[in-house]
Amino acid sequence: MSILSDLSVRQALKLLQNGDISSVELTQSYLERIQVYEPQIKAFITLTPDLALAQAKSADLLRKNTPPEDLPALLGLPIAVKDVLALENVRCTCGSRILENFIPPYTATTVQRLLDAGVVILGKTNTDEFAMGSSTENSAYQTTHNPWNQAHVPGGSSGGSAAAVSAGMAPIALGSDTGGSVRQPASFCGITGLKPTYGRVSRFGLIAYGSSLDSVGIFSHAAEDLAVIFEQIAGRDPKDATSMDIPVPAIHLDSNTDLTGVRIGVPKEYFITGIQTDVEKNVRTAIQHFESLGAQIVEISLPHTEYALPVYYLIATAEASANLARFDGVRYGYSAEAASLWERFKQSRGSGFGSEVKRRIMLGTYALSAGYYDAYYGQAQKVRTLIKRDFEQAFEQVDAIATPVAPTTAFKIGEHSNDPLAMYLEDIFTLPTNLAGVPGLAFPVGFDHQGLPVGMQLMGPHFKEETLLKLVHAYQQSTQWHKVMPDL
């Protein structure tokens, strides 16, 4: 296959800047690769080849007629976008039948910022319905296959974006992360994925799931590529009241891998019974590697970790039940033929939503209902405070916290289909960051005995994405795991 699709973002941008390749050539090489591998991987819900080539042509024209110093930073770079982020006039389904024909009237801020920086959009990627799931099996359209072993899931909910990057069908992809939906698929697909701090990146145009938890995240092969995209999408957006007015640093990553003076905490609550042996072994080896680079490894405790799962599933579903009330068959989306308004609501929602979405709406409605609010939702929000305090106390001692991303590597398609609780347990190591609002970065650190990737997670204090990117860049400068591509 084309060599072009093996380029890192920085290499691709350099070739474009030097005029060694055109954006049309680069875009075509990705479209060709998509044509070959998409039928088996099924990473995209909607492909936009015509739009991509038109954007690429405009990028090449702009480059020809503009002094280099005035050109936007990512001019001509192809990307993929999870199908929960709005792009004006391109169908946005959220992996749901209820939005099968929904055409957004505006563009998400993150996507718009990348368009302003000159990117080319290859398509909209598969997701569990409304980002609710850990495998893409809840998509109403298709299950995405893991490029490392196609009998296995790519993780979720942003499994389409992760598989697209892993299979070389896009150099960069946007995702969303409410409880691990960027980091867990990054881990399962052997790539690098960033969930920024809550409030760091605008969610305007991200179709909401759990509003106190949702973040827009990024996938690529390496931390240095994520840094390039992060700088473009981060920062205050007047259209999202939760986006913070805190300066975004220009992230300088160099070849220095000396981590002397850095303290990395290892929480004992994340190395528990039930964690796959190969996962623990590879993560421990990677922690030793950080130590060999000069970092000091400190055992720490996050004592309320075991409560993160029930707290998450009460808060996220409560918020989802409110957010998804907007799908009523009146303003947009599937609308059932019914004689009365109430019947239209019930039938549109009953047949438009899939079973996991209805399960979570039911759970969230219960947790918020009269008589149960204090015991469930109220108590969950209090325990959330304890989880947040665990992190605040830990970050008084350490600069970052190292854990596995998930207790297992990619499981088989169908393995957890009939047991929602077993599926929810896949997220136990990623949920706490969303509850505390801190950033998390997942990156590959080896393979299990089946040849499936193992991921490690670094978590940092609020707004310290730069620290995480620097640490992982140092690791990736001195290891090769992020360069290994699946043999398709």
Next chain:
Amino acid sequence: MQLTIQEVEHIAELAKLDLSDEEKEQYREQLSSILAYAAMLQNVDTGDIPPTASVLPERSVLRADVVQEPLRPETVLQNAPHQKEQQFKVPIVMENGQ
């Protein structure tokens, strides 16, 4: 704890979800086991712990009260399943002089 079918029907009514009998039974079982798992939260002493309202520092999010460019009515209605005279069209809400 075990939910009853009546409780499941009550929640479905609040959530405005039309469910089949099979779905009701499935959700009754699954929600019962998820809620039993979540019951572990009752063991946490949260006596003087405030609930998390936001993970972000408190600040004003008000903007200046300045008129901004709205979406055009045609754009707002472009996804409406039923519309009439630049309005969303719905079945009768109030019946028989209620």
